[in-house]
Amino acid sequence: MSHSEKGHQVVSRSQWLAARRQLWLHEKALTHQRDELAAARLALPWVKVEQPYRFQGPDGELSLADLFAGRSQLLLYHFMFVEGWSEGCPGCSFLADHFDGANLHLAHHDVSLVAVSRAPYAEFQAFRQRMGWRFPWYSSQGSGFNEDFGVSVGTEGERHYNYEPYTDNEAELPGLSAFYRGQDGAVYHTYSTYARGLDILVNTYNFLDIAPLGRNEAGTMDWVRHHDRYEGQAGKPHCCHE
Structure with missing residues (x-):
C-alpha cells in the first residue's frame, strides 16, 4: 500500500521503475528537441558588426575584436x-559564479567567455575581488553597445527587452551575446538571449532540476544571494526576469 510523503506517492521498486521508464521517454524526446534547437541556433544568419565599439579593461581601451x-x-x-x-x-552574480570553471575548458576550444558592464571599469574592481572571480570583465561605458544589444532599455519611450515590449522598472537588464571573428578580422553577431534564455548558463539549476524538490522557488532566482551572503544575511532581492 502506498502513502504520501511531501505530496508524492511512496510505491514499490517495480512501480517506481514503470513510472521512471515513462519519464525516460519524455527525457529522450526532449534531448532530441534540444539537439534540433541547437542546430537551428547554429543555422541563424549572422550580422556584421560595423560599429567601432570601445571597451575599457585593465590595460586600457580595447575593441570588440580584442x-x-x-x-x-x-x-x-x-x-x-x-x-x-x-x-x-x-x-548576474549567480550566473557569473559558473564562468571560471567553464573558461578552463572553453579557452582550449577556441571560445572566449567574458563579461561586459555599463559601469566604469574601476567601479566594479572591488566587487570582483570580493567575489574572487578571474574571468575577463570589461566596461562598455561611453559607447552604445548595451543599447544596441538590447540590455540597456532606458526608462522612457518605447522599450523592448527579450524581443518583446518591456514595461517593468529596470533600465539595465541581463543577456548573453555571441560573436564570430573571421580570418580577415571582421566580427559578426550570431546570437543573443535574455531572461529565462539565460538558464542554460546556470549549471546549479541543472542540479536542482534533478533534486527531489526541484528549483523550489516562488519566483525566478528569488532565493539567490551573492555567494558570500548566504550565512545569516538576507542579501538583496533578485533582479532578473522570467
Missing part, C-alpha cells in the same frame, strides 16, 4: 552593473 583574445568565438555576458553601484546584480 575581447576575443586571439580566438574566433566570443561569448559575452551582459552583466548588470551600472555607474554608482557598489555590487552587481545578485542574479
